[in-house]
Amino acid sequence: MMLCSDFKEFRTHLQQLAGTRRVVAVIDNKVENLYGEAFPFEKMTVVAEERHKTMQTVEMLIQRLLELHADRDVLLLGVGGGITTDICGFVASIYKRGVACGLVPTTLLGMVDAAVGGKNGVNMLGYKNMLGTIRQPEFVVSTIDFLSTLETAEVRQGLAEMLKAFLIKGEYFEECGAFFANNGVGEMLEDGTKRSQLQAFIQAAVAVKEGLVREDEQDNGVRQLLNLGHTFGHALERCTGMSHGDAVAIGMVCAAKCVNSADTPLITEVLQSCGLPVEVPAGVSRAAMLEAMMQDKKRADGRCRVVVLEAVGRVEVREMELQELRW
Ligand SMILES: NC(=O)c1ccc[n+]([C@@H]2O[C@H](COP(=O)([O-])OP(=O)(O)OC[C@H]3O[C@@H](n4cnc5c(N)ncnc54)[C@H](O)[C@@H]3O)[C@@H](O)[C@H]2O)c1
Ligand SMILES: [Zn+2]
Structure with a gap:
């Protein structure tokens, strides 16, 4: 791009x-x-x-x-x-x-x-x-x-996917989070240095996706890492009707909790500082989430294919039993 x-x-x-x-x-x-x-x-x-x-x-x-x-x-x-x-x-x-x-x-x-x-x-x-x-x-x-x-809520949807790219790659996650936590897009666009910074973050996020797509255009391998936060996220969207980026943000925290990642507090804090939600809403039952996940097109043989977040920069696709999923 x-x-x-x-x-x-x-x-x-x-x-x-x-x-x-x-x-x-x-x-x-x-x-x-x-x-x-x-x-x-x-x-x-x-x-x-x-x-x-x-x-x-x-x-x-x-x-x-x-x-x-x-x-x-x-x-x-x-x-x-x-x-x-x-x-x-x-x-x-x-x-x-x-x-x-x-x-x-x-x-x-x-x-x-x-x-x-x-x-x-x-x-x-x-x-x-x-x-x-x-x-x-x-x-x-x-x-x-x-x-x-662009409306603030729409900016947030894009930011969630940007931070996802940086979590996958293990770069700029905290920096980008801090930049968006401390500046509105309006301010970013008014200041020369901030404009360059915004542009650089967007380009870096694009580079992560482009790199994975170059390696696996047809989505049979590494491209699937881009689904980080999406198995939980899609289920949340279905259960609550919340916006995609917001759901993915919560989903990324779930993907970390799922494997007891030591980075869970850091990830939660950065997402939260940018105004992104980080917890499954209290009204959403475990049964409803699992039911919605079963319907997700990424499931295979009754098991669930989840991108787990071991640490910032360490993600992998894992086949998990629904019972194993925690959040
Ligand atoms: N093809 C892919 O790989 C891929 C990846 C992610 C998402 N998607 C799809 O993208 C869609 C979501 O995209 P989106 O979040 O951009 O939503 P969108 O296209 O609905 O745009 C969001 C809102 O912003 C408005 N808008 C657009 N540009 C604007 C601007 N410059 N200023 C003010 N308002 C503006 C739109 O009219 C709309 O109301 C979903 O349908 C999703 O499935 C596709
Ligand atoms: Zn998405």
């Missing part, structure tokens, strides 16, 4: 990347209202809500592309958060058996996670990301300036 230091540089790069091609943008309607003039292309807007991340939206977009007589040489540009880039990537991978795709993530989560790694897709019958492909976009380009309008 190319992360430009400001909006001006971003626009220059985007123009170069698009070249003289016909570009059709699939753009989040909120982003269109805020930044629309930066994307002087034909546009199709989408509403960034999980309930619209469906085949119906995919079909609607494809219908529009046909009406526009978009050819195989069209470049589809996905502009928005993960919902939008996931939908755009999927449409690009199937329209006329595949057309070029470029992504512009505009949320922190999109920058560090959703737009990186080539996974795309939509939900089906209430199950998340049931349909999709793995196909690398031609380019991913963005700028930290998009983050100026």
Whole structure:
């Protein structure tokens, strides 16, 4: 991913990347209202809500592309958060058996996670990301300036995935945590030094994901480490309806407690200092959690595949009996 230091540089790069091609943008309607003039292309807007991340939206977009007589040489540009880039990537991978795709993530989560790694897709019958492909976009380009309008709760969702990357790699975990604990994104963007720092942390988190994807694009091996916190996290999302990043934060603490990691207090403290939740809510019973985990698509043979967190920088995939799970 190319992360430009400001909006001006971003626009220059985007123009170069698009070249003289016909570009059709699939753009989040909120982003269109805020930044629309930066994307002087034909546009199709989408509403960034999980309930619209469906085949119906995919079909609607494809219908529009046909009406526009978009050819195989069209470049589809996905502009928005993960919902939008996931939908755009999927449409690009199937329209006329595949057309070029470029992504512009505009949320922190999109920058560090959703737009990186080539996974795309939509939900089906209430199950998340049931349909999709793995196909690398031609380019991913963005700028930290998009983050100026992002709501605090959305920043937190991205931060959880960033800290996850640093826990896996064993670098910057405490530094990044302290940076976000002590500064709001607004402050970060106003100060030159802090801008560079923010950019460096995002790029470092992206590098962790890119590295694992390079080694295991199809997700049969090391890429699975990126599921740290997600087995517990998905169950929590299902039981409580809480946001994904918040659930993953709690899930990462569970993944440490699960193996009695000596780093559990440190991990808990850093996440908490950034405003992330760290405990399974009192109302969620053990039975409900286990039941939700059983339904998780990462389970194999009634057992549960969990990424455990032995220590900061020491994670591994382990097959565990549900009874062994503790939190
Ligand atoms: N493909 C992958 O590998 C992958 C990885 C992680 C997550 N995902 C997917 O990503 C999605 C979540 O992504 P997300 O958190 O970016 O959510 P999102 O796309 O819903 O965006 C969050 C909210 O922020 C708004 N928004 C976007 N950019 C903005 C900006 N610059 N300023 C103000 N508001 C802005 C959106 O309109 C939306 O309301 C989920 O559907 C998830 O499944 C995919
Ligand atoms: Zn996640």
